[in-house]
Amino acid sequence: MRNIRTVHPGNSLIHILRWLPPRQGSGRAMSDTRHIFRGSKPRYCWLSIFLLLACNVMAQSPHDWLERMDGANEKFNYQGTLVHMCDGTMDIVRIVHRVDHGQVTERMTAQASGGRQIIRSTDKVMCILPDQKKVTVEQRNSSGSPMDSKIANFPSFSNINAQLYDISILGEDQIAERETIILAIHPADSFRFGYRLWLDHRTALPLKFELVDEAGRGLEQGVFTEIEFYESIPAEDVEPTLATDGFEWKRSAVVAIETQDDATADKPPGSGWRVEILPPGFKLTFAQSRLDTVATTTLDQLVYSDGLATISVFIEPEMAESAAVEGASKIGATNAFTTFRNGYLITAMGGVPLETARKAALSVSPR
Template sequence: MFDRLGSQSHHRLRWFLGLFVTWLAVSAQAADAPKTAEDWLEQLGPALNATSYKGVFVYSRGDQVSSMRIAHRFHDGEVQERLVIQDGDQGEIIRRGGRVFCILPSHGRIQLDAVLPSGPFSEAFSSKLPPFRRWYAARLLDDDRVAGHRAVVVALNPKDVHRYRYRLWLEKTSGLLVKSQVLANDDTVLERFQFTMLELTDDIPDSEFQIPFEDPRQALSLDKAEARIAAAAPPPEPSQPAKFAWSLGWHPEGFQETPSPHSHTGQAVAFSDGLASFSVFIAPVGNKDMPTGISRIGATTIFMRKMVVGDQRHLVTVVGEIPPDTAMKVGRSVFVQKNREPARVGTEPGSDMAARPQATAGSE
């Protein structure tokens, strides 16, 4: 009898153990279930800022290749970052939140520069639901390995011919961007960013983000360095408004106007679809002989054309991460009018029927 009871208990224990192992396996599979491409893109935004790491990355654009050492952390509620150029002339960029310091030893000076984005694609992926999703289709490719870290690969393919394609490699544990490619429609890689060495770590000392001087005893904290530079900096020159207005008759659907880049001599308007961006500059050139035509360095296209309005000659420049045909179409849709009204864009972006000034504008 006892043998029979013992046998029943043994079988019952084996059944419970089998059930428990099966539950563990199912749970593990659920936990390891692959995320969608959209899930990874949502994780990328916070990872770009909140992940602490240090390493070396390479950036190539056309035949230009450069490498940089980086230390990055999120500390006391702000992003802190240090970039050190590894080849050519010496130089560093140190940021704390919105303050950016450019250190240029070869020029014998330290200057406070404009706000720069924190790492590749940080502006594009800063929101939870990036607006570019309407204009790009995202899908997962086969996993890969970058700088010794496992990575998922996300393809972003445009839904029209006015944008480039993107490939993003995201580190599996953090979602950090560790490699990216910008590709033309024929699969030519136009630009590439990739970590060659990467360490995910919270152990980054405060000294990593100090302003360096030739004499280490002169090293300053960012707050003191900012005060010294601000006190020594000359007041900015007041910019004069351009005495003309212009209208942009066409731009690709989905590109919205963003804060414009600074221009002393003319007017500028910037556009972005949440991932790619371009700017349009209009400036009077008088009798200066300015170059015209189109060129491309990596994924950056530059298109320049001259326009004549009355007795005024103007130079139209389109520059940004858009294909050459798109840049030319944007630049050729510009119309200039001689008056003091501010620059404006066409009322029907994405259409050739946008409102245009009545003044006749000729092109050279």
């Protein structure tokens, strides 16, 4: 497949050869060989098994690994500690991930910010913010939006366009005392970011990831320092553990009034907005008009994707009390650009370079 290559680690064979017993005596080579095999049968049995397993791991193509990874989240129960680093800050997050008959529930507890907790399930996301004495509950979209396709905010990698990204296997490493294979996903241009992924040999779950720019510079990193897998996890282990007495509760009051999955640029729903300037490969994959029953306003959302990177564009009527500021903003590795036009507030955001988000926001126009 074009742009897919496998780079075998150069040191693996050296490490294997170091396991071999040294030659003894000065006899002929054939005699030495017979001596080695006579006295080391168990050792060579294990070495053969190791070689078979290693060959099987490296024989899988990058796309094989990515397909396995995309399904891993819905297969395995685990608990672990993740260290997240971005913009010079570090946070430690405790994750409990439960799968029950294909339904995923996940509880994440951050060490910073007073122990903030996020509980994600198929149909909703609950955020408990003890430092603000606030709880927010937002219904998740059941319509198949790419933004809700995963429990974690992690993109799908199995549909990567080989014309836009170069994928390679860099080698192997050990993360959280587990063997991993390292994949590199390098963008073909400066309009999108790339990734480096450390996938667990047994489960293909990403135990470490790095978001990188077109020059390979790290922008964001997450790594498990320890992780344990389980046959099952009790439901109570993914329930909130923080007391919320006296907290302000805010529940989502937004309902969908028109939704279109796999949307086409020819027929978007809602008021019919479009983005005129997008990098090569980005297509409209989801569109929705939502009604805020409290503010009685309509919010239009357009989602564009190149198969990996995603740009979300939000269009809503400009409100006099709005605190939005025109220009660029950033949350972690997510870039956003906001502009005002003809009485509307327009924001484009995503895990893409700022210039990509800026051009998208400034090129929004009604059909």
